[in-house]
Amino acid sequence: MNLSELAKFVDASGHCSNPRMINALAAFCGVSLAGSEDILAGRALAAEKIDGDVVSAEMLQAVQDITGCSVFVARDGGKVTGLTAFFLLRPEGMQAFDEGRFDTVNVDLDYVWRPRETPAGGYAWGFVASNDRAAGRVVKASIVIRETLLWALPGYTRAATDDGARLIYGSLGFEPVPGNPSLARYFPRQAPFEGLTLPSAQASAA
Secondary structure, eight states: OOHHHHGGGOOSSSOOOOHHHHHHHHHHTTOEEOOHHHHHHHHHHHHHHOOSOOOOHHHHHHHHHHHSSSEEEEEETTEEEEEEEEEEEOHHHHHHHHTTOOOSSSOOGGGBOOTTSOOOEEEEEEEEESSHHHHHHHHHHHHHHHHHTSTTSOEEEEOOSHHHHHHHHTTTOOEEETTEEEEEEEOOOSSTTTTOOOOOOOSBOO
16 A cells, blocks of 8 residues: 555545445455444454453444444455444534543444534544454555545544554554543644555554
C-alpha cells in the first residue's frame, strides 16, 4: 500500500459517510461487510485474542444494522480470520466521549450516526486477526477508510493489546486521553494523509 495508490479515493471534504463508498473501499482492501455469522465468528476471534471486555456480537450486529457499514471481516479459505469494526457518531455521541461518559462496550445506540446524517466523529472498536495476511487486510481497510473518506473527522479508539497500542500511538497518530490511559483520541487532519506513516501490520491489534 502506498499513498499514490490511495489518492484516487480521497473525498475532498473529508466527511464522506456514504455507506456505499465505505463498503466499496473496504472491498478494495480485501475485507467484506460482515453478515450475522461473520460477526459471531469475528467476535469469537476477538475474545480469543483480547483480554478484558470485548463488545458482544449482539452489539456489533445492532450497530451494523443501523449504519450498514461498520463491521468487516477478512476470510481465508472461507474462514473468518480477521475483523475490523468502527462506527460514526452523532454530535451527542462525541460530546459523551469528550465528557468521559461513553460506554464503548454497552453502546447507547442513540449516539450512533444514521445514514444521511452528518457525522460529528467516530469510534473504532479496532481490529483483530489470526495471521499476518488477515492483519494486513483489516489494518489497511481501517487506514484507507479513515484517511481517504473521513480524514477531517475526529475520533476515538481504545488500545486493547500491546501491538494495538504501538500501532495506535505510533504510525496511526492517536494521542492518549489524559486521565484515561486506555482511551486514545484522533484529531482531524488539515489535509488527507497529513503526518501519516504507513505501518507494518501486526497479527492482532486493538
